Amino acid sequence: MSDDVGVDSTAREQAAAVAERRISARELLDLHLTRIAERNPELNAIVSLDEERARTGAAEADRTLAAGRPTGPLHGLPFAFKDTHAVAGWRTTYGSPLMADNVPEQDELIVERVRAAGVVVIGKTNVPxxxxxxxxxxxxxxxxLNPxxxxxxxxxxxxGAACALASGMVPLADGSDMGGSLRNPASFCxxxxxxxxLGRVPEWPHYxxxxxxxxxxxxxxxxxxxxxLLSVMAGPDPRAPQALxxxxxxxxAPLGGSLDGLRVALSPDLAGTIAVDREVAQIVAGSAGTFRDAGARVVHxxxxxxxxxxxxxxxxxxHLHAKLGALHAAHPGALKTSLADNIDAGAPLTGADVAAAYAGRTMLSERMRVFFExxxxxVLPVSQVPPFPADQExxxxxxxxxxxxxxxxxxxxYLITVTGCPAVSVPFGRTATGLPVGLQLVAAHGRDRFLLQAAAALESALA
Structure with a gap:
């Protein structure tokens, strides 16, 4: 076993160590299972953990490598899929008692791709x-709970994905995002x-x-x-007609990138459109100095x-009414109240209502296209508050x-969601009590690699 590779090493370091046979997939799995045993009983990030199947998968990963068969870029890395992503043969509950015994027969596309890249599946990550x-x-x-x-x-x-990552239970994680479901937990953890x-990571099947x-x-x-991980998830698929x-x-390829000369628009509260905790707003406003020191031109x-x-x-x-309305009607009172209310809000919507929403979305997309000229x-907050008490919804x-x-x-x-633009949450600061605060970086649609280059440059500036 390599002494220089552990659960807190980067995913790239872990994957390289397995590929170079400095550590076996079984040894790497054992390290992660030890960390899971230490942290998960308190944090409850990973669910449906199956150590026996994980060990079988790790052993097969080692046999594949020993036999000289082709391997993927994530070969041998332990992985727990989000519990809203269907994984064939693994319990997938969507966090709902109505689906508590659901075991899909087929992988969805994002799972198919990550599995093909060589991961060792260990379980799922918890979701609302x-x-x-x-x-x-x-x-x-x-x-x-927050790690x-x-x-x-x-x-x-x-x-569950963000918590498992931050606490070293897994080296990478998948997620999904409608109103902030990737960005918010990244900021909190x-x-x-x-x-x-839109279209960068295709989804299938989809209602x-x-x-x-x-x-x-x-x-x-x-x-x-x-x-x-994005290199594995992204790319066109004939089953997803809107895929880029x-x-x-x-x-x-390595990202590189620089902030020097970039034109950065900074807004701690979108000109008063959003309420933002004072401490979060101060941290976001303080990022101006970091960008300027790195050579960016910052405007408010x-x-x-x-x-x-x-x-x-x-x-x-x-969307929620179309997807879950029949389930909600068949099981009245079974879904949590806030979800049920949101489904019910979709029932009286008319074609004119939905058409107006899409017209508004088109206008916002065009407004962002012009803005990014x-x-x-x-740059703005990811979450408008620091992590709040876990006993509150x-x-x-x-x-x-x-x-x-x-x-x-x-x-x-979610105001960024409806623009269709890529957005990344990058750890930036801490509150006075040590709670994480992320910075949200947004770029023009399609400029995902540029966005990641800028995020990597910011990460380097903070190192």
Whole structure:
């Protein structure tokens, strides 16, 4: 076993060590299972853990390598899929008691690709019910806690993934993002999460291939590892008609990148459009110095995204009703109240309502296209609050401004969702009590590699 590789090593270091046979997949698995045994009983990030099947998978990974057969870029890395992603033969509950015994017969596309890259599947990562809400709790497995402060939320809906990453239980993680489900938990747990451009990471099967608010994407402890996982997830597929044509391999090469000369628009609160905790706003505002020191030109500007509030809420309600309305009707009272209310909000929507939302979304997309003609990056908060107490479903207020629903405090994320632009959460600072705060970097649609280069440059500037 290599003495220089452990669970806190980068995913690239771990993959290289396995490929070079400095550590076996079985040994690497054992290291991670030890960490899981140490941290997971308290944090509850990984669910449906199956050590026996994981050991069988690791042994097969070692035999493949020994036989000289082709291997993928993630060969031998332990991996736990988000519990809303169907994994053939593995319990996939969507965090709902209605699906507690569900075992899919087929991998969905993102799982198919990650498995083909050589991972050793160990289990799933915890989610809120049907991924609704940015706090990870459900009645099947319970609540996932923040690895920095276990009295606090790990965020959601990819909260189990972010927590497992931050605590060294896995080297990489997959997620999905509608209103911030990759970005929010990354911010809360101090890791990196990317909501890619629409079409970058195709989804299949899907009840509606033309529904474009939710996307899959990667999470990691650093930007280079994030790019590695994106190289596996991204690329066209004939089953996904809206997939972008660039192959995933465009993300495989080292990122490089620089902030020197970039035109950065910085906005701690989108000109008052969003309520932001004072400490979070100060941390975001303080990033101006980091960008300027690295040679960027920083201006305090922002696009007008206020119309995105109605657009997102209409499309989210429409989507949830279309996807879950029949299940909700068949099992009244079975879903958590906030999810049920959001499904019900979709029932009275008319064709005119949905058409207006798509017209608004088209306007916002065009507004961002024009904005990025004169700016390279938009920088704003990921989450409008630091990690909140884990016994709350959502923050009741932000500096005294009431939050009426479980969506209100997520505007910084979901106003970007409806633009279709890629956005990445990068760890940037800590509150006075040590809670992580992420910085959200946004670029023009399709400029995912540029965005990751800028994020890697920011990461280097903070090192």
């Amino acid at each position: 019910e049907f991924a609704a809400g940015s706090h990870t709790f459900n009645t099947v497995f319970g609540t996932t 920095v402060d276990p009295t606090r939320s790990a965020g959601g809906s990819s909260g 101090g890791v990196v999460g990317l909501r890619p451009s 509606n291939q033309w529904e474009t608010t939710s996307v899959g994407g990667p999470m990691a402890r650093n930007v280079g590892d994030l790019a590695l 044509g660039d192959p995933g391999s465009v993300f495989a 500007e922002q696009p007008d995204l206020a119309a995105g509030d109605a657009v997102f809420r209409t499309l989210r309600a429409w 004169t700016h390279d990056l938009l 959502f923050p009741s207020d932000i500096d005294g401004e009431p939050m009426q629903t479980y969506l209100d405090w997520m505007r910084a994320a």
